[in-house]
Amino acid sequence: MSGRGELFLGDLVRAMAELKPADLATAAAVAALLGQGHRTHTVLSQGHAVRAVVGGAGRPRAARLEGAPGGRRRSTPAPPPRAITAERGPRAERPEPSEPEEEGPGRDGAERAVLLAHRPVDFSLTAIGGPAPPPATEANGANGPEPGPGLPERRTAAVPLTHEPPWKKDWARGIMFAAVATPVESREVDQRALLRGVAGRQALRAVPRRRRLSTRRGVQLLLDHGPGMAPFRDDGLWLRDLVGSIAGRDRIEVLRFRGAPGRGVVRQDPLTIDPYRPPPPGTPVILFSDLGRMRPPFAGQGVAGPQEWRAFVHAVAHSGCPVVCLTPYESGDYPAALRKRVAFVPLDRRVSLRHAQRATARVRGWLERP
Numbered sequence: 001m002s003g004r005g006e007l008f009l010g011d012l013v014r015a016m017a018e019l020k021p022a023d024l025a026t027a028a029a030v031a032a033l034l035g036q037g038h039r040t041h042t043v044l045s046q047g048h049a050v051r052a053v054v055g056g057a058g059r060p061r062a063a064r065l066e067g068a069p070g071g072r073r074r075s076t077p078a079p080p081p082r083a084i085t086a087e088r089g090p091r092a093e094r095p096e097p098s099e100p101e102e103e104g105p106g107r108d109g110a111e112r113a114v115l116l117a118h119r120p121v122d123f124s125l126t127a128i129g130g131p132a133p134p135p136a137t138e139a140n141g142a143n144g145p146e147p148g149p150g151l152p153e154r155r156t157a158a159v160p161l162t163h164e165p166p167w168k169k170d171w172a173r174g175i176m177f178a179a180v181a182t183p184v185e186s187r188e189v190d191q192r193a194l195l196r197g198v199a200g201r202q203a204l205r206a207v208p209r210r211r212r213l214s215t216r217r218g219v220q221l222l223l224d225h226g227p228g229m230a231p232f233r234d235d236g237l238w239l240r241d242l243v244g245s246i247a248g249r250d251r252i253e254v255l256r257f258r259g260a261p262g263r264g265v266v267r268q269d270p271l272t273i274d275p276y277r278p279p280p281p282g283t284p285v286i287l288f289s290d291l292g293r294m295r296p297p298f299a300g301q302g303v304a305g306p307q308e309w310r311a312f313v314h315a316v317a318h319s320g321c322p323v324v325c326l327t328p329y330e331s332g333d334y335p336a337a338l339r340k341r342v343a344f345v346p347l348d349r350r351v352s353l354r355h356a357q358r359a360t361a362r363v364r365g366w367l368e369r370p
Helices: 007-021 024-033 170-178 190-199 227-247 306-318 336-341 354-366
Strands: 062-066 112-113 180-188 208-213 219-224 253-255 286-288 323-327 342-346
Touching: 007 024, 007 190, 170 227, 170 323, 170 342, 170 354, 219 227, 227 253, 227 286, 306 323, 306 336, 323 354, 336 354, 342 354
Parallel strands: 219 253, 219 286, 286 323, 323 342
Antiparallel strands: 062 112, 180 208
């Protein structure tokens, strides 16, 4: 018996070689116990009994028949090897054996060879694919032709592609916090500012407080759905979830636009275009756009030009809102007039937390100037 616990044709041959059954009925019983009863069919007449089926160490040899006339032994050559197919096909019809011709007297009488190797191979060695699908019928809505018998069905599993964040995993939340946070007064007294005012003999109308970064003012997120940002749609969805997890989903306003926000924005209904309105003063405006840097062929007026973007940034900055642009390009690719009023944070894994903090602090300082 094989070590895997399964029974094959070789196990039946070894059992016959070791047990050496005296007749065909005993051999059939042994084969039935091994689960190979369908392989042993009576090929001889009922009047002849088989004294030995196989002999030796698992090697088939000639068997002597009781009640048969004398004759010398007859050896049957081994059949040529057959190609084993992977799929089990219909069982081949085995022709009825004919009585062998007598070749002359022998010392033990006429003998006939019973070789298990003569039986056709009708089992599968390897299972290809999974279980066979149900046949196509009109009930399950399948109208195509059924696959031919014996042909394995090719099955391919669709593997979904995972999104790779544009920033490093350990720095993503810090970079986004630097983009959406604004300085607010805390409850701690700014002792340095207080000492400077007292030393300079200045009239203190209020106790100076220390300032800290907070997201209490919320954020306005503008997503560019133009043709230039089509390859970065997954990044936009990832950034939207990241902003919501940092600033709070109830404090984020998500707007979509094409070309430029000044042409109109979409809030909920994609068929309704509303005019753009800046958020309250101090609320950061996060732009996910290339600001017209990429102009696909035949885009025409669908891509806003530099003049239109400068006008939009000037209107937002005039309302007291810092502008942060998350773009797939470097900040040096944009005009100096935009770099002065917009904090550019590239969607690049080389961007560090310090770079985002410096860029946003520079824009906030420019807005606080008198």
